[in-house]
Amino acid sequence: MSLLNDIPLSALHFYLTAPYPCSYLRDQQARSQVATPALLIGTPVYSELVQRGFRRSGTYTYRPHCDNCQACVPLRISAQQFAANRSQKRAWKQHAHLESTLHPLHDNPEYYELYQRYQRARHKDGGMDNDDRESYQNFLLQSHVDSLLVEFREPFDRAQDRQGVLRMVSVIDLLSDGLSSVYTFYEPDLPRARLGVYNVLWQIELCRKLGLDFVYLGYWIENSRKMAYKTQYQPAQGLLDGIWRAFDKPVLSPPNASPFDTSGGSAQDTRGISKGEGDPA
Secondary structure (H helix, E strand, O other), X not given: OOHHXXXXXXXXXXXXXXXXEOOOOOOOEEOEEEEEOHXXXXXXXXXXXXXOOOEEEOOEEEEEOOOOOOOOEEEEEEHHHOOOOHHHHHHHHHHOOOEEEXXXXXXXXXXXXXXXXXXXXXXXXXXXXXXXXXXXXXXXOOOOOOEEEEEEEOOOEOOOOEOOOXXXXXXEEEOOOEEEEXXXXXXXXXXXXXXXXXXHHHHHHHHHHOOOOEEEEEEEOOOXXXXXXXXXXXXXXXXXXXXXXXXXXXXXXXXXXXOOOOOOOXXXXXXXXXXXXXXXX
């Protein structure tokens, strides 16, 4: 039985957006397939859609559906079999002192200030660097699925009797078979920091503790510097021709660009449908 004939998925409708400039590949036109109505896409339904290559941005659930391009490959990490390489182990050790706490989605001026600084430093002129408070809230703090917000701070400052400095915030969806990385932003001005790498490793560890199988990292795009890093986390699987297959494509490492920069892609702001590549970084 096909996806559209299943229950409750049979209640969903799918439409294609008009073409819009691709945020990842220069001179390319992109389109998205969007699932509606958003209110019917709770965690069980969304889990099945993610397994079929969909992602969400706020309350919009979409997947790439471009006319002449299939560069976006949904990618997930096999969390229970994951083995960190030497570089990843160093990143884990470097930031292991950070204190992480889990929260429901909520607004906080401290988060928004960090988000703005991150966008200006890492994605200048990408669209999201000019996000106002409402756009930020719609992108990250709106969800119809089981979502959580994780904040990472320096250890509690006992001398000042206050919580430590905020270093990173991550939004994650809880699925039936794993975790889906929505977006992560972090302190952009720490020298030699590798917070993005640490965040992916942290999510893999959380996935293991919960007894789940996969961490979904969004879309891998071979010729996009911002997206190619994802195959550094192995073993990985890519959704190819509707089937999840072992995926060990090499990472493209442009000069002066770290393959471990997990800051995610530039913004896709197409009528509110695909804002930001939902990656952990």
